[in-house]
Amino acid sequence: MGTTGFVFDERYLQHQTFNGHPECAERLTAIMDGLAGAGLLDDLVQIAAEPANQRWIETVHNIHYIMKFEEACMWGLPDFEHQDNSICRDSYNTALLAVGGVLKAIDAVMKDEVKNAFCAVRPPGHHAEANQAMGFCYFNNVAIGARYLQQQYSVEKVCIIDFDVHHGNGTQHIFDTDNSVFYYSIHEHPSFAYPGTGREFETGFSTGEGYTKNSPILPGRGDDEYRERLLTDLVPTFKEFGPDAVLLSAGFDAHENDLMSGTNLSTEGYEIINDTIFDLVSSSTGGRVVSVLEGGYDLQILPLLVANHIRKMMAL
Amino acid sequence: MxxxxxxxxxxxxxxxxxxxxxxxxxxxxxxxxxxxxxxxxxxxxxxxxxxxxxxxxxxxxxxxxxxxxxxxxxxxxxxxxxxxxxxxxxxxxxxxxxxxxxxxxxxxxxxxxxxxxxxxxxxxxxxxxxxxxxxIMGIEEPGTLLCILVDEQPGQLKKIVDIAAEENVSLGSVLVARDWDKEKRAIFPYLLTNNVISIKKKLLALGYELLDPMQWYLDQSPKKE
The missing domain is CATH 3.10.580.10 (CBS-domain)
Structure with missing residues (x-):
C-alpha cells in the first residue's frame, strides 16, 4: 500500500463567493471535517501549497486574460465575465494557490515522495478556457497540471479523466488539437446541463482528432449507465492511448442528492467510477495519479464521496 | 426576426x-x-x-x-x-x-x-x-435546461421569469410545450448559468413540479408488449 498525499490550505477559503453561491468556502470546510471524522487525515501526507509561478499559468491561459482577472479582483468587482463567476479581492491569489497546490502534488508524485495525491482546492478549474472564465472556474488547474508534467518532467502522454457532472469544456478546448493529452469526460447530457458541450461527436480536431472522448449521460440515469459507459468508452480508449501520467478532474455533483444536476448516481455508483479509474491507473502508471477537486455542492454528501475516493487512492 | x-x-x-x-x-x-x-x-x-x-x-x-x-x-x-x-x-x-x-x-x-x-x-x-x-434557442451559449410542469392558467411563466430575475440569471430561451397533459403545460427555460440550485429550490417551494425529462421520454415511447 502506497502513501497518498493531500493538498489543502486555509487560504483556499479566502475566495469568497456571494451569499448563497453553491461554490462556497464551506465545501472545503465540510470536506476537512468529513476526512477528520473518518480518521483519514492522519494517514495522509500533507503537501504544502504555494502560489503557482505565472509562467505555468501562461502555458494554458492568455496573458491578457490573466491580467484582466487580476485587475477585476484588485478593483473589488463582484464577478468576472459572468455573474456565475463570483469573485472577491482574494480570488486571484486563491486561484494561483489552487494551481500551485496541484503543481506541488505533481512534484510529490513525480519525486516518489507519495504514490498519488488528492488536491482539495478551490476555485475549481475545468470550465476555464484559455481566455475566458466560466462556470465558477478561472484557471484550469488540471490543464496547467498536464502542461507542467510535460514541460517540467518530460512526461509525453497525459490522460485527463473528468467525472464532474458538467462537461469540462475548458480542458477539452485547450487540448482539442493536441495528441499528447487524451481528455475523457463523463457528464450529464449537454442538452440539459451546463455548459452545453461534450457531445459524442466532439472528438478533437486535426492532429488531436480522436484524443477527446465524451460520454453524455441523460438526466434521471445513474449507476448502470455510468458503469456501461465507463466500460465501453473509457477503458478501451485509455488502454489504447497508454498514458504516462493520469490526472483526474474529480467532481462529486452527479450524486442523486446534488441539486446541481439531473443525474442520479448513488454513493455506491461513485465506487464504480473509483474502481474503474483506479484499476486503469494501477495497471498503467502503477497507481500514480493526481486527483483534483472540481464540483460537488451538496455539503452532506460531498465529504463522504471525497473520503471514499481518497480511501480507494490509499489502497493503490 | x-x-x-x-x-x-x-x-x-x-x-x-x-x-x-x-x-x-x-x-x-x-x-x-x-x-x-x-x-x-x-x-x-x-x-x-x-x-x-x-x-x-x-x-x-x-x-x-x-x-x-x-x-x-x-x-x-x-x-x-x-x-x-x-x-x-x-x-x-x-x-x-x-x-x-x-x-x-x-x-x-x-x-x-x-x-x-x-x-x-x-x-x-x-x-x-x-x-x-x-x-434563437441560445443552445450555443453555456446554460442549463430546466423542465417545469405548470397548471394551464395565465401568469405561470411570469413567476418563473421573476425567480430567474431575482437570481440575476439571463434566459437563453423559453420553450413551451402546450399539449403536455390535460390542464398542464411544460415549460423549458434555458438558463444561461451553471448556478441552478437556488432557482430549483424556489420553484419547488412555489409548488412547481420539476420534470424528469427521461421519465417523460419513457412514458411517451411506444410500449413493448
Missing amino acids: FVTEMMKTDLVAITPETSLAEAKELMEKGNFRHLPVVDADGKLVGIVTDRDMRDAHPSSLLDEESYQKTLDKVLKHTIGEIMTAEPITVAPYYTLQDTLLIIGKKKVGALPVVDEEGYLKGIMSTRDLLRAFVN
Whole structure:
C-alpha cells in the first residue's frame, strides 16, 4: 500500500463567493471535517501549497486574460465575465494557490515522495478556457497540471479523466488539437446541463482528432449507465492511448442528492467510477495519479464521496 | 426576426445562359445545393437545385464510356433549360416564422429573397433556418435546461421569469410545450448559468413540479408488449 498525499490550505477559503453561491468556502470546510471524522487525515501526507509561478499559468491561459482577472479582483468587482463567476479581492491569489497546490502534488508524485495525491482546492478549474472564465472556474488547474508534467518532467502522454457532472469544456478546448493529452469526460447530457458541450461527436480536431472522448449521460440515469459507459468508452480508449501520467478532474455533483444536476448516481455508483479509474491507473502508471477537486455542492454528501475516493487512492 | 437578418447575401448567381458544366463546378466548389438564376439586370428568373442537376445527369448505371459520352453532351446544355422558372420567393420583410411555414408547406429547400422590383437580395435555405433556430434557442451559449410542469392558467411563466430575475440569471430561451397533459403545460427555460440550485429550490417551494425529462421520454415511447 502506497502513501497518498493531500493538498489543502486555509487560504483556499479566502475566495469568497456571494451569499448563497453553491461554490462556497464551506465545501472545503465540510470536506476537512468529513476526512477528520473518518480518521483519514492522519494517514495522509500533507503537501504544502504555494502560489503557482505565472509562467505555468501562461502555458494554458492568455496573458491578457490573466491580467484582466487580476485587475477585476484588485478593483473589488463582484464577478468576472459572468455573474456565475463570483469573485472577491482574494480570488486571484486563491486561484494561483489552487494551481500551485496541484503543481506541488505533481512534484510529490513525480519525486516518489507519495504514490498519488488528492488536491482539495478551490476555485475549481475545468470550465476555464484559455481566455475566458466560466462556470465558477478561472484557471484550469488540471490543464496547467498536464502542461507542467510535460514541460517540467518530460512526461509525453497525459490522460485527463473528468467525472464532474458538467462537461469540462475548458480542458477539452485547450487540448482539442493536441495528441499528447487524451481528455475523457463523463457528464450529464449537454442538452440539459451546463455548459452545453461534450457531445459524442466532439472528438478533437486535426492532429488531436480522436484524443477527446465524451460520454453524455441523460438526466434521471445513474449507476448502470455510468458503469456501461465507463466500460465501453473509457477503458478501451485509455488502454489504447497508454498514458504516462493520469490526472483526474474529480467532481462529486452527479450524486442523486446534488441539486446541481439531473443525474442520479448513488454513493455506491461513485465506487464504480473509483474502481474503474483506479484499476486503469494501477495497471498503467502503477497507481500514480493526481486527483483534483472540481464540483460537488451538496455539503452532506460531498465529504463522504471525497473520503471514499481518497480511501480507494490509499489502497493503490 | 426578419429573413434579411439570417439570409445569405454573399451570393453566387448564374444566368439562364450558364452551361451545366459551369453550374456544376460552382455548386461543388461552394458546397451549394441551390443556385439562383438572374437576368442581365440582376432580377431573379429562376432557381436550379442539385436535384435538377442530378436529373439532367446520365444514369450512373451506364457503362463508363457511354456515361462519359452522354455527360459531355449534357454539360453543354444551359441552365435555362432545366431551371425552375418563377420559383417561390419571399420578400425581405418576411419573418423567420413565415419562411419556416413556407418551407414546410411548399417542401422547398431554399427560398430566394427578392425585393418589390424583383431584384435578388439573398437566399434563405433550410441550413440558414437551422442556424437561425440554434441562435434563437441560445443552445450555443453555456446554460442549463430546466423542465417545469405548470397548471394551464395565465401568469405561470411570469413567476418563473421573476425567480430567474431575482437570481440575476439571463434566459437563453423559453420553450413551451402546450399539449403536455390535460390542464398542464411544460415549460423549458434555458438558463444561461451553471448556478441552478437556488432557482430549483424556489420553484419547488412555489409548488412547481420539476420534470424528469427521461421519465417523460419513457412514458411517451411506444410500449413493448
